[in-house]
Amino acid sequence: MTAPTTLHPAAAPVAPAAPTEVALKARGLSVVFGGLTAVDALDLDIRNHSIHAIIGPNGAGKTTAVNALSGFQAPTRGQVWIGTATRPRWSAHQMAQAGLARTFQNIRLFGGMTVLETVLVGAHKRFGSTLPALLWRSARARAEEQHEETRARELIRFVGLPDTAVLQPASSLSYGNQRRVEIARALMSSPAVLLLDEPLAGMNVSEKAEVSALIRAIRQQGTAVLLIEHDMDVIRSLAERVTVMHRGRKLTEGSAAEVLADQRVQDAYLGKVQ
Structure with a gap:
């Protein structure tokens, strides 16, 4: 993967700069x-x-x-x-x-959403297009959506999920992998x-x-x-x-x-x- x-x-550990x-x-x-x-x-x-x-x-x-x-x-x-x-x-x-982003002690996923859709929820604050532009699917809105979908797919890989999980219902994954989805969703807001x-x-x-x-x-x-x-x-x-x-x-x-x-x-x- x-x-x-x-x-x-899995990259080699890097010592963080002194905070x-x-x-x-x-x-x-x-x-x-x-x-x-x-x-x-x-x-x-x-x-x-x-x-x-x-x-x-x-x-x-x-x-x-x-x-x-x-x-x-x-x-x-x-x-x-x-x-x-x-x-x-x-x-x-x-x-x-x-x-600030967070996960919860009890897993909180949206029932019918796929892994990709669930992770994209975390991108809400990143969209700059206006509501009319989103509704009318302007070129800018489409470009933003494509950018965020690409980033969501990268984060899904980053948290350790295979590409095949992207279109699966998030709630169908194992407990541990649902945790990974939650972390990816939180990271979408940078x-x-x-x-x-x-x-x-x-x-x-x-x-x-x-x-x-x-x-x-x-x-x-x-x-x-x-x-x-x-x-x-x-x-x-x-x-x-x-x-x-x-x-x-x-x-x-x-x-x-x-x-x-x-x-x-x-x-x-x-x-x-x-």
């Missing part, structure tokens, strides 16, 4: 449901060209934090920046326009930041290795990756920086080796931290 040279996840800018930032981010504080004053910096993981025991607030970071949950307090852009309150659509909520859940060892290589390749192409993952071996091999959450709060942050050796982190996973 051959992919474009600039997109091939100096923040792709995604949160300050004082809090989410309160009734009397329950699910996320409490979270500060977070996701550097450009980096893989940053959020870990923590079940119920730590990880997915709620990612939902608030991506506009799917309105924070009760706090502020989020994408690059240098910020708003008092972001919608998911506004965040997508600003350069995001500066990609949020992956447990992208390796339910995969076997070889599938985890393949998708881990894909995540590294995404980073090498210049996209910052924020990853939620439970597999500590994956965290050790992928994440350059790790934030540990416990009961809605940031417990500690540092390299994977540092945080996984921290007694407080070990106690949190064993239920010993109050």
Whole structure:
């Protein structure tokens, strides 16, 4: 299976340049449901060209934090920046326009769409043609559609799917390959930041290795990756920086080796931290 040279996840590893800018930032981010504080004053910096993981025991607030970071949950307090852009309150659509894309813990595909059609959904912000031009199929609109279809096919190869999958119903693929379709759809918007909520859940060892290589390749192409993952071996091999959450709060942050050796982190996973 051959992919474009600039997109091939199996290419020789390239050490990323030292990140100096923040792709995604949160300050004082809090989410309160009734009397329950699910996320409490979270500060977070996701550097450009980096893989940053959020870990923590079940119920730590990880997915709620990612939902608030991506506009799917309105924070009760706090502020989020994408690059240098910020708003008092972001919608998911506004965040997508600003350069953030995500996948979800539970696969979300459109029932009857083919793999190609599903991936093309991610190109919505890239079309410059007006609605009348699209409806009347102007030369510019046709050229844009052809360009985006070519890019979608390249991304389908990039995530590791064969050309034969392009016209298959996305929902007919195996669980692991549906995950790949979701990642390709997210990449169609050319995001500066990609949020992956447990992208390796339910995969076997070889599938985890393949998708881990894909995540590294995404980073090498210049996209910052924020990853939620439970597999500590994956965290050790992928994440350059790790934030540990416990009961809605940031417990500690540092390299994977540092945080996984921290007694407080070990106690949190064993239920010993109050």
